[in-house]
Amino acid sequence: MEPTPTSRPRGRRRARRGRRKTVGLVILALVVIVVGLVAWVGVRAGLARAELEAAIPLAGDMQRQVVAGEGDAARLTGEKLTERAASAAVLTSDPVWRAFEVVPALGPNLAVVRQLAGAINDLAQDGIAPLAQVAGQISVDDFRPVDGTVDVQPLLAAQPAVSQALTAMRTAQTQVAEIDGDGTIDQVAEAVVRLSTAVNAAEPALDAVDKAVRVVPNMLGASGPRNYLVLVQNPAELRSTGGIMGAVALVHTEAGSIQLTQQASGASFPRHPESVLELPTDTRNLYGAITGQYMLNVGLTPRFPLSAALAKEMWRLQYGLEVDGVLSIDPVALSYILAATGPIALPSGDSLTSDNAVSLLLTDVYQRFEAPKEQDDFFAAAAASVFSAVAGGDADPVALIEALAKAGAEHRVLVWSAADAEQAVLDNTTLAGGLPASDADTERFGLYLNDATGAKMDTYLDVSTSVGQVTCRNDKRPNFGVEVTLTNTAHSDAGKALPKYVTGGTQFGVSPGNVKTIVSGYASPEVQNLGLTRDGQAAPYLPASDEGFQVSALTVELAPGQSTVIRYNWLGTAPFDGDLELQMTPVIHRNETKKLDMTC
Structure with missing residues (x-):
């Protein structure tokens, strides 16, 4: 039967409703x-x-x-x-x-x-x-x-x-x-x-x-006995790595055992007629052959691995023993360690504390003893006493680690190993004492100070530093600046009031009470040396290189109360917006490096 006209639409509507319901x-x-x-x-x-x-x-x-x-x-x-x-x-x-x-x-x-x-x-x-x-x-x-x-x-x-x-x-x-x-x-x-x-x-x-x-x-001798030199640097008479080597000690380690087996003053080593090792030409030109002739002067170069190798050879020539490495520390680092050990009684009857260590070892000792040997003996006894306290377990281990970390960050603790594999691990750490290598993220500069007074006047040298950059050129190459302010804080009558051993007594042509310093600025090999200014005026300086690094050096002499401002200027090779860092000699009185405001 054929559907009627009215039935077809009704069926289609039902189908559509079904489909809509399904959808x-x-x-x-x-x-x-x-x-x-x-x-x-x-x-x-x-x-x-x-x-x-x-x-x-x-x-x-x-x-x-x-x-x-x-x-x-x-x-x-x-x-x-x-x-x-x-x-x-x-x-x-x-x-x-x-x-x-x-x-x-x-x-x-x-x-x-x-x-x-x-x-x-x-x-x-x-x-x-x-x-x-x-x-x-x-x-x-x-x-x-x-x-x-x-x-x-x-x-x-x-x-x-x-x-x-x-x-x-x-x-x-x-x-x-x-x-x-x-x-x-x-x-x-x-x-x-x-x-x-x-x-x-x-x-x-x-x-x-x-x-x-x-x-x-x-x-510590886990793989066999070791012998290490410990150099105690005296920053009262500055050298690039910290100071003259006031005391030298031999430490023996074996299976974790640590023993202080021998001590000597830096001054007790003879002055050799020639450098004990062949010096790099750059080192000889900048700091002289004396760097490798006298134990007191091995720190003239800022390259601690070289200083350590020279000290190692001088010890061998003096005592016939090949050491396995060299460590360096200074009295400021000792003061940090004393915060972990607590006060230490010295053979002299003094109590050495974290508060008085720097003044006792770098100022009072020269007032108390006239003879250099007595001063050296006091210095050595203090270092030995701190060593004994640490080796004896008297130091709080957490506080000791924090003290050593702080000293290491300030380059007051340096380590060099004669074993190439171990030295490779130390390289590029603050402990290695290498030159300040830059990278893609950080441009690093160096500032190194060497005493030219020939005495212990650097106790009175205050050092303030700042670093900065500005871009003025169309090619976006940045200008870098490293500024250092040196101040002789000694009293006006220091030349008469202080002992001759401290002032030098004109022995090297420096007026008593004055501080004479060789100041060397370092920048990476890639930058261009634009010279320096002193107190805002162009000043004569020595342009040089050291292991490829650009160097500008000059000598300044300051009377008591006098200050001077030196600015080292460098030109970068390409646009740069990373960090700036300054590595410098660990002086006694150092202020935190600040940002240097520079304008075009």
Whole structure:
């Protein structure tokens, strides 16, 4: 039977209604699915954020616990941190999350969060986890000497974990540097910056720990007996590396045992007719052959590895012993160490403290003793007493580490090893005492002072420094400036009131009470030397080079109360907006380097 005209439309309407209902259900189902997926991603994003925010403070807690010697607590904290990081990584890496990363506006934020969580998780699993296990087995007190012996086994045991952690940290640096936070919301972009800042700040510290656990055990005789020279520099009479070598000691180490076996004053070494080692031409031109002729003067060059090699050879010629390395320290560093040991009684009856060490060793000793030998003996006795306190375990280990770190950052502690492999580890650290090499991020300069008074007047030399840059040229090559202000703080009657041994008594042609100093500015080989000014006026100077570094040197003499301002000028090779650093002789009275305002 044929459908009637009225029945056909009614059937089609029913069919269309059915189809619309089906489409509506499909759309509703899709909406539910999408809403569910969005909710899924949203919930997981919230959970991941909570995990990461909980993990971040745990890193600081673990560090504090390690320093406090709470090994088990540090291990548990490390385990919690890795659990949190792993959870955040899982929450941000499932297929639904990855699918939403293609959604405009939202997707880039999700991708960055996933990358951040992944980087933190990798660092936690590969770096923090092994460190946490080591932290649970080692206490800071393990490094306190007992009867002159340090247990080197914890350091040896820590080597693999520290090395693995350093590798993980450097991998994290690369991962974070490759994360593109452009176009993300402020919170996500800030998270990228925070993590980048954190890993970049942590890497140098972890690198220092890695170097320590690789070098210190061998220096303590873990692989066989060692002998080291310890040079105590006296900055009352400046040399580039710190001061004349007032006292020299021989330290013997074996299986963690540390013994002070011999002492001598720097002045007791003979002056050799020629340099004991062949000097580089640059060194001979700048500082003279005397650098390698007399123990007191090996620090004239700012290149401590050269100073150390010269001292090593002078000891061999004097005593017939080949030492395995050379360490250097000064009285200011000793004062830092005394904060860890507490007051030390000296054979003279004095109490040496962190507050009086500098004045007692660099000022009072010259008032009390006229004979140089008595002064040297007092200096040597003080150094030996501090050594005995540290080797005997009297120093708080945390405070001692902090003291040595502070002294090292100021270049008051220097270390050189005759073993090439160990020296390679020390290179490019503040302990190495090398010239200030620049890199893509930091332009470094050097400022080195050598006494020309021939006496101990540098106790009264105040030094202020500043560095800066300005770009004035069309080619954007920057002008760099290093400025130093030297002030003779001695009283106006210093020439009469101070002992001849302190003023020099015109022995080298310097009026008593005056301070005469050779001041050398160093810049990287790439820059152009534009000369210098003194008190705002062009001044004659010696242009030179040292191992390729550009050098400008001049000699200044200051009467009591007099100041002078020297500015070294350099021209960079290409546009530069990085950091500026100044490495300089560790003088007694040094002010923090400031920013130098420069104009075109």
